[in-house]
Amino acid sequence: MKKPIIVSVLNYKGGVGKTTVTANLAAYAASKGHRVLMVDLDPQASLTFSFLSVHEYVNVYMSKTLKQFFEPYTKGKSNAPSLDELQVSVYPKDIKLDLLSSHLGLMDIDAEFIGRLMANTQNLLAANFISVYSLLRDALNSMQTPHDLVLIDCPPSFNTMVKNAIVASNMCIIPTRMDFLSTFGIDQLNARIASYVEQYNDYAVASANSTIESPEILGLVPTMVTLYRGGLINDAAELQSAYEKRYHMFPWLQERATFYGKAPSTGIPAVLGKYYIPSSRTALGELEKLGAEFLKAVNLPNG
Ligand SMILES: Nc1ncnc2c1ncn2[C@@H]1O[C@H](COP(=O)(O)OP(=O)(O)O)[C@@H](O)[C@H]1O
Ligand SMILES: [Mg+2]
Numbered sequence: 001m002k003k004p005i006i007v008s009v010l011n012y013k014g015g016v017g018k019t020t021v022t023a024n025l026a027a028y029a030a031s032k033g034h035r036v037l038m039v040d041l042d043p044q045a046s047l048t049f050s051f052l053s054v055h056e057y058v059n060v061y062m063s064k065t066l067k068q069f070f071e072p073y074t075k076g077k078s079n080a081p082s083l084d085e086l087q088v089s090v091y092p093k094d095i096k097l098d099l100l101s102s103h104l105g106l107m108d109i110d111a112e113f114i115g116r117l118m119a120n121t122q123n124l125l126a127a128n129f130i131s132v133y134s135l136l137r138d139a140l141n142s143m144q145t146p147h148d149l150v151l152i153d154c155p156p157s158f159n160t161m162v163k164n165a166i167v168a169s170n171m172c173i174i175p176t177r178m179d180f181l182s183t184f185g186i187d188q189l190n191a192r193i194a195s196y197v198e199q200y201n202d203y204a205v206a207s208a209n210s211t212i213e214s215p216e217i218l219g220l221v222p223t224m225v226t227l228y229r230g231g232l233i234n235d236a237a238e239l240q241s242a243y244e245k246r247y248h249m250f251p252w253l254q255e256r257a258t259f260y261g262k263a264p265s266t267g268i269p270a271v272l273g274k275y276y277i278p279s280s281r282t283a284l285g286e287l288e289k290l291g292a293e294f295l296k297a298v299n300l301p302n303g
Helices: 018-031 046-051 054-059 066-074 106-116 122-133 135-141 160-168 180-206 234-243 257-266 280-297
Strands: 005-009 036-040 097-100 149-153 171-177 216-223
Touching (some): 046 097, 106 160, 122 180, 216 234, 216 280
Parallel strands (some): 005 149, 005 171
């Protein structure tokens, strides 16, 4: 079966628009006919609650989340449900958009995994490391549902979940605010990905497993920007020109609190714009432009 393109949405800062970008890129790609899977690795479950109501979640889906997938492995068992069984179709009608939901309990899973990584011998350490950090990749690879694209929404940290996402993905995309402190973290993130991949590969060689490559950085998505006369303002403009020498810069998304803030409560991502908010036309156009550039970057047809 054809393998999907797997993209992590990464940044270890919180509140930079990772979840918003994940939901909208996924919905955009799905609206262009692709079968898309979203993976919510953040225990805060913002992506999950952008699609499922709290009521539905508590009554139905809370027992079908990534917690139920990871938990058996924390106890050394391998009887986890498959991701095909756990995924929820969030648009049952015309759009093929699936979700692997999160759970607050992913926080405990992270702590349990750190415990499991301890070992008395180097060989055992290598084997544990590779088995814990390859779980998501192996499970995604053995899914029966034929997805074209998988988008992984990461928590704002560099924990065992994010490390699973890095091993699983071929590519990553980095949403960022355009201020000094936010962009400062990007080079650090880049360096951490590289050193983590190196560590993974050392353990892979030591335990006779296959090595991986760093996910390709598709580029940065400037989020929550303020424009003046159609261009970025002072500091943001300077940062943009510094970064565009080294990273691909995707089209920006302007700050639009009502447009982006309201969408999750409707269960419909802003880009599918089924409701109307004054001033949302420009924001909608920006999301569509970003969606089109993203599909081009991952080599999927735009419609
Ligand atoms: N372009 C934007 N303009 C205004 N508010 C935004 C924008 N993008 C996201 N937000 C809001 O900012 C908050 C943080 O965004 P979110 O996507 O959850 O970030 P992260 O996943 O990185 O923590 C959310 O309340 C979201 O609705
Ligand atoms: Mg988030």
